[in-house]
Amino acid sequence: MTEAIYLDDSDRRSFEATVERVAGDRAVLDRTLFYPEGGGQPADAGTLTADGETWRVTDVQKRDTIYHALDGDPPPAGTTVRGELDWERREAHMRYHTAQHLLSALLLDEYDAETTGNQLYADRARIDCGYDRFTETDLADVTARMNELIERSMPVEWYELDRETAEETLDPDRTRIHLLPDSITEVRIVEVGDYDRTACAGTHVSNTDAIGEFTATGRETKGPEEERLSFELSD
Structure with missing residues (x-):
């Protein structure tokens, strides 16, 4: 289950996490600052970066865990990524x-x-x-x-x-x-x-x-x- 670190620290803009698994164009991380859509609040946007490659986070949804939809094939499980929020949004x-x-x-x-x-x-x-x-x-x-x-x-x-x-x-x-x-x-x-x-x-x-x-x-x-x-x- 993804640790929802956005619940404790709303002011952080970036974080590091590990990809736990991949589901199609979605990545599940062990922890995240990206807020999933809910309660009338839209999902966060931003980027994930690893090994010189960057993916845009196009949607975030919470089901059994938190899924980050990306604009390309996600990095494989075990990859360490850096997440950056679209802070203005x-x-x-x-x-x-x-x-x-x-x-x-x-x-x-x-x-x-x-x-x-x-x-x-x-x-x-x-x-x-x-x-x-x-x-x-x-x-x-x-x-x-x-x-x-x-x-x-x-x-x-x-x-x-x-x-x-x-x-x-x-x-x-x-x-x-x-x-x-x-x-x-x-x-x-x-x-x-x-x-x-x-x-x-x-x-x-x-x-x-x-x-x-x-x-x-x-x-x-x-x-x-x-x-x-x-x-x-x-x-």
């Missing part, structure tokens, strides 16, 4: 993911709107939530409140709890542990200062001041009592 995903956590908490606190889904990109994001309809005034208020929260420079921390302890001690409306499969017994918790605490296996910035300026860019109705909010971040 990864950093954007971290900023948007942390902003999404803040937004989910804000919408729950101030609009009683629970998050039902989200999707992040490198230049925008969207969030679906249980709400009747947001107005233009709501969007302006959300933008102002989000920037107030970001400017508080809250630390972002992550750690693991066994599931039973997490379910007994944490607020279920915020952690949303009930959405996780029963097979998950260890829960990774992400905390944003004293404002939000939720279960999440994604990557994040270490302080809200790295998010940048938030702008709610639009809304659309996605069904009975469900709204989709779109947002962008700028430096």
Whole structure:
């Protein structure tokens, strides 16, 4: 099973690993910084290099282990490779993911709107939530409140709890542990200062001041009592 070192150190940009096996155009490494697609966060991109040859990592997926799709025949099992992340892409995903956590908490606190889904990109994001309809005034208020929260420079921390302890001690409306499969017994918790605490296996910035300026860019109705909010971040 690939060691997911991206869970502990979101700021690292490169690493060394050994190819454990090859499956078609995919390589399985003993350890990786490449985040596999999931939880609304896209897969990382970047390169693997070995013996003077370089492969582009075109996709990363987690199944029984983590598979790295490459743009050519992968290096054989036993090869030591150096992985380099496309850092601009990864950093954007971290900023948007942390902003999404803040937004989910804000919408729950101030609009009683629970998050039902989200999707992040490198230049925008969207969030679906249980709400009747947001107005233009709501969007302006959300933008102002989000920037107030970001400017508080809250630390972002992550750690693991066994599931039973997490379910007994944490607020279920915020952690949303009930959405996780029963097979998950260890829960990774992400905390944003004293404002939000939720279960999440994604990557994040270490302080809200790295998010940048938030702008709610639009809304659309996605069904009975469900709204989709779109947002962008700028430096």
